[in-house]
Amino acid sequence: xxxxxxxxxxxxxxxxxxxxxxxxxxxxxxxxxxxxxxxxxxxxxxxxxxxxxxxxxxxxxxxxxxxxxxxxxxxxxxxxxxxxxxxxxxxxxxxxxxxxxxxxxxxxxxxxxxxxxxxxxxxxxxxxxxxxxxxxxxxxxxxxxxxxxxxxxxxxxxxxxxxxxxxxxxxxxxxxxxxxxxxxxxxxxxxxxxxxxxxxxxxxxxxxxxxxxxxxxxxxxxxxxxxxxxxxxxxxxxxxxxxxxxxxxxxxxxxxxxxxxxxxxxxxxxxxxxxxxxxxxxxxxxxxxxxxxxxxxxxxxxxxxxxxxxxxxxxxxxxxxxxxxxxxxxxxxxxxxxxxxxxxxxxxxxxxxxxxxxxxxxxxxxxxxxxxxxxxxxxxxxxxxxxxxxxxxxxxxxxxxxxxxxxxxxxxxxxxxxxxxxxxxxxxxxxxxxxxxxxxxxxxxxxxxxxxxxxxxxxxxxxxxxxxxxxxxxxxxxxxxxxxxxxxxxxxxxxxxxxxxxxxxxxxxxxxxxxxxxxxxxxxxxxxxxxxxxxxxxxxxxxxxxxxxxxxxxxxxxxxxxxxxxxxxxxxxxxxxxxxxxxxxxxxxxxxxxxxxxxxxxxxxxxxxxxxxxxxxxxxxxxxxxxxxxxxxxxxxxxxxxxxxxxxxxxxxxxxxxxxxxxxxxxxxxxxxxxxxxxxxxxxxxx
Numbered sequence: 264x265x266x267x268x269x270x271x272x273x274x275x276x277x278x279x280x281x282x283x284x285x286x287x288x289x290x291x292x293x294x295x296x297x298x299x300x301x302x303x304x305x306x307x308x309x310x311x312x313x314x315x316x317x318x319x320x321x322x323x324x325x326x327x328x329x330x331x332x333x334x335x336x337x338x339x340x341x342x343x344x345x346x347x348x349x350x351x352x353x354x355x356x357x358x359x360x361x362x363x364x365x366x367x368x369x370x371x372x373x374x375x376x377x378x379x380x381x382x383x384x385x386x387x388x389x390x391x392x393x394x395x396x397x398x399x400x401x402x403x404x405x406x407x408x409x410x411x412x413x414x415x416x417x418x419x420x421x422x423x424x425x426x427x428x429x430x431x432x433x434x435x436x437x438x439x440x441x442x443x444x445x446x447x448x449x450x451x452x453x454x455x456x457x458x459x460x461x462x463x464x465x466x467x468x469x470x471x472x473x474x475x476x477x478x479x480x481x482x483x484x485x486x487x488x489x490x491x492x493x494x495x496x497x498x499x500x501x502x503x504x505x506x507x508x509x510x511x512x513x514x515x516x517x518x519x520x521x522x523x524x525x526x527x528x529x530x531x532x533x534x535x536x537x538x539x540x541x542x543x544x545x546x547x548x549x550x551x552x553x554x555x556x557x558x559x560x561x562x563x564x565x566x567x568x569x570x571x572x573x574x575x576x577x578x579x580x581x582x583x584x585x586x587x588x589x590x591x592x593x594x595x596x597x598x599x600x601x602x603x604x605x606x607x608x609x610x611x612x613x614x615x616x617x618x619x620x621x622x623x624x625x626x627x628x629x630x631x632x633x634x635x636x637x638x639x640x641x642x643x644x645x646x647x648x649x650x651x652x653x654x655x656x657x658x659x660x661x662x663x664x665x666x667x668x669x670x671x672x673x674x675x676x677x678x679x680x681x682x683x684x685x686x687x688x689x690x691x692x693x694x695x696x697x698x699x700x701x702x703x704x705x706x707x708x709x710x711x712x713x714x715x716x717x718x719x720x721x722x723x724x725x726x727x728x729x730x731x732x733x734x735x736x737x738x739x740x741x742x743x744x745x746x747x748x749x750x751x752x753x754x755x756x757x758x759x760x761x762x763x764x765x766x767x768x769x770x771x772x773x774x775x776x777x778x779x780x781x782x783x784x785x786x787x788x789x790x791x792x793x794x795x796x797x798x799x800x801x802x803x804x805x806x807x808x809x810x811x812x813x814x815x816x817x818x819x820x821x822x823x824x825x826x827x828x829x830x831x832x833x834x835x836x837x838x839x840x841x842x843x844x845x846x847x848x849x850x851x852x853x854x855x856x857x858x859x860x861x862x863x864x865x866x867x868x869x870x871x872x873x874x875x876x877x878x879x880x881x882x883x884x885x886x887x888x889x890x891x892x893x894x895x896x897x898x899x900x901x902x903x904x905x906x907x908x909x910x911x912x913x914x915x916x917x918x919x920x921x922x923x924x925x926x927x928x929x930x931x932x933x934x935x936x937x938x939x940x941x942x943x944x945x946x947x948x949x950x
Contacts, residue, residue, distance in 0.1 A: 273337030345369030356391025400455025401431035422447020488847030499541030566640030567593030570614035
């Protein structure tokens, strides 16, 4: 882990590119530092054109700064044209300045020449062991050190949320919004091009930062997928990590050949990685901060959700959202029901409707009764602006009750509720106009809690003759590759002539399945190159027909023969597949199998290697799980055998990175205890 304390808590800061010209980046950075500094921070302006700027002595270069017994420069902020940055970094390295923020743009985001220039920065940072933020970034903020080393015009309030953003413009907008919304931050980092320091370095630091309760990130990409998962997993054990990821679609990407390749994309890889790492994913800016604010004060929900409202409609909205989100409405204890009934409410059940003409005290009394119920884990308090309601007083009830049980206020109104909402913010309590937003925030808490409580377990390891497998991959892989990994397949043989097909079928027993073997024909059923339930009298005829149809789609020399296979009857069909993601590696898919997988898309995803828990969760996540588990008197399928195949296939994909895509489809799974068979297998490799 890097030592970043002096980056966020410098005693001395040099601004290279400081200027007296209003509106320039170097001017704004210097102004922000001067305006926010305490007596502990010394600031040095660097620009050979000036003697003094903003009352500070201005130095021609970093080399000429005399710190006069104050140690050395802890942080250099560079805001000069890109071409001059390498020379300044050289000065930093020679002087021993370890922390650098490069605001300057004009690097890899600007094209080939900029990319070459950025590679110079990376080399200099490596040579001198520099902690370099950027380039092409907004800068950094530490509200607890009164440090604003950015060119934004606003300094945010102090709070417990740390915010990392790959977009400087987005960070500026968030800071401006947060000031008006009274949302506070502990640290803000604009990541920029991430030439040296990336999201993982800051995740490691912020996970141990005592001023940070929640780590919030806006990302456009992840530098190293497996490293991110490891660091995020460790960070999320101590505090919530909330991420909004943009740029996840692959519009215009070439369609892949396998079923998995057709379904799996960047978005599925990121979502799987986030879920396995304990990260809470936000789908919008609103969710990003709704979730972060809720998680900054609520870490768990021990019980169901109660709704207390003076308006039936919003109460029903909240109840619907709770069911749709997978949360549960609390079932009240008998004593709670009796106390609520005595208040003569419109509805004493959950949602509790205190009537449209209820007073604030009646609403508060109902809240208190519900809060005492042991079955209630959190309360959504919904108020519309009826004549008897005093929102300031209602806010006092929320604050008092929130001390013993989480309360999410939904004070619905404009100017009428403004004073109460501002008062709630001072206690760190966010108000939501929309009941659905309140429910979604609680769902984020539930997601974090479930992921946080997951027991980390290593993936199992199976003993495999990897050299044998490597030869299989190199020379037209088939079912032998799966057998080497202990993955069950039906009896089979490869026939190059009709007589060989008959000999293999006699050995296997009838009926048999027959399929073409050709690297050019991936979806064999679609082109009529599969024959099922073939009896002895039809073997040779089927061989010729498969070959004839195959030659319509490829040349004879690209057809390797016909697979003659034990006919597997019965069972339910599922698919296990893999597509190698460029950031995270093997992205595994599980779902409903056969020819309809791309139609129904009832699938789940995880990043390999899988643990036992990952494999079981993959199977439980699909809607078809109820069918596998047994419905309407049907026996339960052998789910344990599918878990075994997932784990062994996961290890195969990790150990052989040359496998780019693969489908085990269909897999026939039988009754519990009777196992499963991989009936068909296709693979695309880089060899």
